[in-house]
Amino acid sequence: xIEIDSITKRYGDTTVVDNVSMTIAPRTITVIVGTxxxxxTTLMRMINRLVEPTSGKILIDGEPNSAIPGYELRRRIGxxxxxxxxxxxRTVGENIATVPTLLGWEKSRIDAKVKELLTLFQLDxxxxxxxxxxxxxxxxxxxxxxxxxLAAEPNILLMxxxxxxxxxxxxxxxxxxxLAIQKHFGTTIVLVTHDMExxxxxxxxxxxxxxxxxxxxxxxxxxxxxxxTDFVETLxxxxxxxxxxxxxxxxxxxxxxxxxxxxxxxAATSQRDxxxxxxxxxxxxxxVVGADGTRLGRVTLAGxxxxxxxxx
Amino acid sequence: MKRxxxxxxxxxxxxxxxxxxxxxMLFEPLLKPLVxxxxxxxxxxxxLLSLTLSHLATVFTATLAATIVAVGLAILVTRPIGxxxxxxxxxxxxxxxxxxxxxxxxxxVPAVGFGEKPTLIALxxxxxxxxxxxxxxGLSTLPPAIVEAARGTGMTAWQRLTKVEIPLALPVILxxxxxxxxxxxxxxxxxxxxxxxxxxxxxxxxxQSNNLAFVLQGGVVVAVLAVLIYDAFSAVERVLSRRAGRV
Numbered sequence: 001x002i003e004i005d006s007i008t009k010r011y012g013d014t015t016v017v018d019n020v021s022m023t024i025a026p027r028t029i030t031v032i033v034g035t036x037x038x039x040x041t042t043l044m045r046m047i048n049r050l051v052e053p054t055s056g057k058i059l060i061d062g063e064p065n066s067a068i069p070g071y072e073l074r075r076r077i078g079x080x081x082x083x084x085x086x087x088x089x090r091t092v093g094e095n096i097a098t099v100p101t102l103l104g105w106e107k108s109r110i111d112a113k114v115k116e117l118l119t120l121f122q123l124d125x126x127x128x129x130x131x132x133x134x135x136x137x138x139x140x141x142x143x144x145x146x147x148x149x150l151a152a153e154p155n156i157l158l159m160x161x162x163x164x165x166x167x168x169x170x171x172x173x174x175x176x177x178x179l180a181i182q183k184h185f186g187t188t189i190v191l192v193t194h195d196m197e198x199x200x201x202x203x204x205x206x207x208x209x210x211x212x213x214x215x216x217x218x219x220x221x222x223x224x225x226x227x228x229t230d231f232v233e234t235l236x237x238x239x240x241x242x243x244x245x246x247x248x249x250x251x252x253x254x255x256x257x258x259x260x261x262x263x264x265x266x267a268a269t270s271q272r273d274x275x276x277x278x279x280x281x282x283x284x285x286x287x288v289v290g291a292d293g294t295r296l297g298r299v300t301l302a303g304x305x306x307x308x309x310x311x312x
Numbered sequence: 313m314k315r316x317x318x319x320x321x322x323x324x325x326x327x328x329x330x331x332x333x334x335x336x337m338l339f340e341p342l343l344k345p346l347v348x349x350x351x352x353x354x355x356x357x358x359x360l361l362s363l364t365l366s367h368l369a370t371v372f373t374a375t376l377a378a379t380i381v382a383v384g385l386a387i388l389v390t391r392p393i394g395x396x397x398x399x400x401x402x403x404x405x406x407x408x409x410x411x412x413x414x415x416x417x418x419x420x421v422p423a424v425g426f427g428e429k430p431t432l433i434a435l436x437x438x439x440x441x442x443x444x445x446x447x448x449x450g451l452s453t454l455p456p457a458i459v460e461a462a463r464g465t466g467m468t469a470w471q472r473l474t475k476v477e478i479p480l481a482l483p484v485i486l487x488x489x490x491x492x493x494x495x496x497x498x499x500x501x502x503x504x505x506x507x508x509x510x511x512x513x514x515x516x517x518x519x520q521s522n523n524l525a526f527v528l529q530g531g532v533v534v535a536v537l538a539v540l541i542y543d544a545f546s547a548v549e550r551v552l553s554r555r556a557g558r559v
Contacts, residue, residue, distance in 0.1 A: 050463055075466030085461030089479045089555055098465045132555075148465070 001026050002047060002156065002188065007056030009042055016042045018212035019056070024205075026155070029182055029189045031199040033235065034209035040192045043209065044158050047190065048077045060156065075099050078157035078187070082164040084145030086133040092118075092144050093129035099152040117147040120184070121177065139170035143177070150185065159191040163198065175201060176268065196235060200244045201270060208232050220248045225311055242308035247272035251288055251299050254307060260285035260298035267296055275304045322543060329536050333361040336529075343525040353525045355514045364533060366509040370428060371496045374435030379489055382440045386447030387473065405444045408437035413499050417506050431503030431510070438499060439492035446488025450481030483553040490545035497538045501530065 002024040009017040017039040024030045032040040045051040047058055049070040058065045065073055086095050093114050100110045118125040121143040133141055142162065149157055162178075163171045175198065182189055193199055199206050200220050207217040208231070216228035224241055227233040236244060251274045252267035264287040265274050278286055278301050285300040332339055336354045343353040385401045388394035413434040420430035454477060462476045478485075504512030511530045518526025 048464065050460075071466045071468045073466070074464060079461075079464035081457060081460060081464065083457045085457040085464070087458060087461070087476060102466055102471070145461075 001059075001061055002190070003059040003062075004043075004047075005057050005059065007043070007046060007053045007058060009039070009046065009051060010054045015212050017046070017053075020209075020212075020214050021056075022207060022214060022217050024188065024190060026188050027182075027186045028204040029179075029191065029202050030205050030207065031203035032190065032192045032207045032209060033194060033196060033199045036194065038209040039212040040209045041160055044160060044190055044192050047156070048074045048079060048158055050074070050079075075102055075152060076154055076156075078149035078152075078154040080146045080149040080157065080159045080162045082161040084133075084141045084165075086141055086145055086148070088133055091130050091132055092123075092136070093125075095133065095144060096148045096151050098148055103152055113151055117151060120181070121147050138166060139174065142166055142170075142174060146178070146181070150181070150187070153185070155188060157187045157189045159189065161193055162191065164193070164195075171198075178202065196237070196240075196244070197247065200247050208235060221245065221311060241310075243272050243275075245311075246270065246275055246304060246308050249307065252290075252296070254299050254303055255288045255297040256300060256303055258285070258298045260287045260300075262286045264289040264295075265299060267291070271299075271304055271307060274299050275301075275308070278304070322540060325536055326540060329533065329540075333364055333533070336360055343529070346525040346528065347523055351521070351523055351525075355517065355526055355529055357517055358513065360514070360529070360533070363509060363511050363513060364537070367497075367500055367511045367534070368537070370431055370503065370508060370510060371435065371493060371500050374432050374500075375439055375489065375493050375496055377432075378436050378439035378492060379443055381436075382443035382488075383447045383485060386444055386451055390448065390451040391469070401444070405440040409441040411437060413438050414502060414505075417502065421506050426507040428503075428508045430506050431500060431508040434503070435496045435500060439496050442491040442495070443485070443488040446491075447481065447485045450484030451477055454480055483549045486545060486549045486552065490542060490549070493545070494538050494542050497534055497541065501534060 004020060004022045004024075006019050006021050007017060008015065008019050020039075020043060032044060034040045042051055046053050047060075047065065049065060086092075087098070090098075096114045096117055097110045100113060105113075114129060115125045118128055123140060123143065128136070128140070128144075133144065136144065142165070146159075146162065149159075163174050166174060178189070179202065181187070191202065203220055205217065205219055206223055208215050208223070208228075210229075210231050216223060216232050218226075218228075223232065224236065224245055227236060247270045249271045250267060251265050251269045251271055254271050254274070255267065260283070262281050262283050262285075263277075265277055267288055267290050269277075274286070278284070278299070284302070285298045288296045288299050290296050340353050347353050382405065385397075385405070389398040389401050416434035416437060417430045420433045424430055424433070458476065458480070459472070462472045467475065500508070500510045501512030501515055503510045504516050511534050514530030514533075515527050518524065518528075518530065
C-alpha cells in the first residue's frame, strides 16, 4: 500500500505537483496519465525519492519513505524507464543482477534469479545472459529493463513510460507480459504514460493529472461514465468511449456458450481486439480458446455491442 | 592483407626503432651522407637507449601526475557539491596551457634548479588541459537514461561514479590522456636546455655542431615514439568504446 499525503513539489516559483493525496492499493496496477508537464513523472519519482518533495509525505506499508536513506529505499522499489537505461558496459546477466549485487546476495542465489527472470521473459538464459545490451533488439532491451527492476523481488514497481520507445506490435506484447508478470508476483505497479489506450488496457485505477493536480482518480469504467471534468473527457476522447470500455475487459469475460466457425480468439485478448477481429472476419461470432487451446465457447458481435454501451 | 598492413608497418617501425636504439652503429652508413667529413654520424656523447628511457620516464611521470589532478578536478566539478569550482578549475588548467613551456622552464629553474624538475613542472602544467576537458566532457555527457537508471537501482553516489560513470567515460578520458602524452613527448625535448636527460640533448648537440644526422636522430626517434604510443592509445580506446556500447 502506498499512501500519498498532501505532497507538493516546487521548483522556485513553479509548482510541479500541487498538494496531491492518493492511496494506491497493494497488488494493483495504477496508471497515472496526463499531458507532458502535468507533473505525473515527478509525482512517481517522489515515491522512490529520486525527487524529494517540498512538503507532504508518502507512506509505504505504513512507513514513511523518508525513514531510510534514498539509495536503500530505491533498492526495495523496482524502477523501469523509457529507453530501458541498461548499463551498456555490463552484460544482460550483470544488468539484471544489479540490485541483488548491491544488496549483497550470494552468487548462487543471484545466478538463479537471473535465470528465472530471463526464462520468465522468454529470453534463453544461456544465449542472452552473456550478451551486451547493444546486441539486443528494442523489445528485448525493454524486457531486460523490466527484469532488472524486478530482480530483488520488490513489492512495488514504478514504470516511467516503459513502452514509449517500442513499436505497436512489440508494445502490445510487452503489455500482455506485464499483466502476466503482475499476476505472477502480485507486485504493486505504478505506471506513468500519456497513452490513454495503454492506461485503459492495463489499469485497475487511473489517476488523471493536470497542472500538478489530480483531477480524477477512479476505476476505468467509472471514469468513462462519469468524467470529472472536461479535461478528462477530452483526454478519453468522446468518440473512443465504447472502444475504451471494451479494451478494459478480456474476451474471457465476454464468452458465451455455443459454437462458432472461423479463426479462434484467445481468451486473454481484449474485447476491443475481439470486436475488431469479428468485424474484419465479417462474422457474427467467433470461437474462443483458452491459453491451453481448449474451446471455451464463442464471442458474438451482439454480446460485445451490449458491453460497449454506456453502463447504467 | 589490407587490414593487417597498418599493424605490420607499426611492428616494422617498432623493430627498427629498437634496433637503432640498441645498435645505432648498424645505421651509420645511412646517416653518413648527412654529415661533413670526419664528423660523427651517430650520436656519441651518451647512450641513445638510456636517453630514450629517461625521456619516456619524464613524460610518463608528468602525464601520470597531470591525469590524477585533471581527472580528480573533473570528477569534483561534475558533482553537485563541486559545481561552483568549475570556473576556477577551468581558469587554472587554461593558465597551465597558456604559459609556453619555455617560459615555465625559465621561471622554474631559479626556484627548483637545473635538471628534471623544471621539465616535469612544465609538462605537468601543459598536459592538464586536454585531460581535464576530455574528462569533463566524458563525465557530463553520459546518456541521461543510464545515469537515471543508476540512481533508480539504488546505487550510492560513490557506486554510480566508480561502477557506471567512470567506466562509461573512460574512452573519452583516455583520448585526453593520449593528446597530452603526444604533446608532452615532443615538448620534453626542450627540457634538455635546462639539463634534463631527454632526447632533446641529441637535437641540441646536432644544432650546436651543425650536425644534421644528430638532429635527425633525435627528431625521428621522438616522432616514431609519439606515433606508436598514439596508435596504442587509440587501439585501447576502440576496445573500451566497443565494450561501453558507444560505437
